[in-house]
Amino acid sequence: MSADGTPVPAIRDFVLDVLPESMTVLMGPSGCGKTTLLRIIAGLDDHFTGDTGIPPDTRIGLMFQEPRLLPWRTVRQNIELVAGPDFGPGDLDRLAHAVGIADMLPRFPQELSLGLARRVALARAFATKPDLLLLDEPFVSLDERTADRLRRLLLEVWQERPTTAILVTHNPREAILLADQLVLLAPRPTHVIAVETIAIPRGKRDPAAVEAIFADLALRYPANFSVS
Numbered sequence: 001m002s003a004d005g006t007p008v009p010a011i012r013d014f015v016l017d018v019l020p021e022s023m024t025v026l027m028g029p030s031g032c033g034k035t036t037l038l039r040i041i042a043g044l045d046d047h048f049t050g051d052t053g054i055p056p057d058t059r060i061g062l063m064f065q066e067p068r069l070l071p072w073r074t075v076r077q078n079i080e081l082v083a084g085p086d087f088g089p090g091d092l093d094r095l096a097h098a099v100g101i102a103d104m105l106p107r108f109p110q111e112l113s114l115g116l117a118r119r120v121a122l123a124r125a126f127a128t129k130p131d132l133l134l135l136d137e138p139f140v141s142l143d144e145r146t147a148d149r150l151r152r153l154l155l156e157v158w159q160e161r162p163t164t165a166i167l168v169t170h171n172p173r174e175a176i177l178l179a180d181q182l183v184l185l186a187p188r189p190t191h192v193i194a195v196e197t198i199a200i201p202r203g204k205r206d207p208a209a210v211e212a213i214f215a216d217l218a219l220r221y222p223a224n225f226s227v228s
Contacts, residue, residue, distance in 0.1 A: 012189035028185030061130030069109035084129035
């Protein structure tokens with residue numbers, strides 16, 4: 001909705017098939033409607049016409065742009081609050097070790113750095129044991145070194161617990177590093193411009209490989225890739 005009350009469409013004619021147990025990355029410019037799209041998929045926004053095709057019993061894990069931890073609950077309690085019914089203490093301990101927050105479980109969110117809070121938010125998303133994992137620019141506002149560590153941590157945890165995942169970003173190199181399927185989005189009202197499969201195995205996506213893929217995509221989609 002605009003300032004004068006005029007409806008402003010965020011998404012139009014959006015059609016996409018997501019592959020099971022794959023990492024689909026949606027990349028588009030800031031403000032194009034990526035967050036709105038995830039909110040629709042998650043069932044948090046019903047102001048749309050169409051169908052997501054998601055079965056009603058699908059268990060969804062959602063990691064927001066901000067950690068959104070409850071400040072009056074400990075790290076352990078924040079994770080346990082959303083955990084799936086078959087998620088026990090042993091599962092929590094293993095997940096906490098996997099994301100590097102085992103020592104943080106008794107602490108409160110205000111005692112954590114932003115990087116640690118993002119780790120807790122990541123653990124919380126996986127604790128739901130989701131059928132569908134949604135990640136809304138989970139590494140935005142972090143310095144590049146911290147963001148890169150968390151990207152690789154996400155891949156490690158996700159590959160141990162494969163699930164269908166959709167991640168949105170406006171960072172092209174992040175998209176290339178993480179994606180099985182890279183979806184390029186148009187400015188608002190957003191729609192799919194192209195879908196690219198990243199064929200190079202993740203284990204071989206070193207900085208040189210990422211730059212080579214970036215250069216190829218920038219030649220074919222100059223409007224969607226910055227040359228910086």
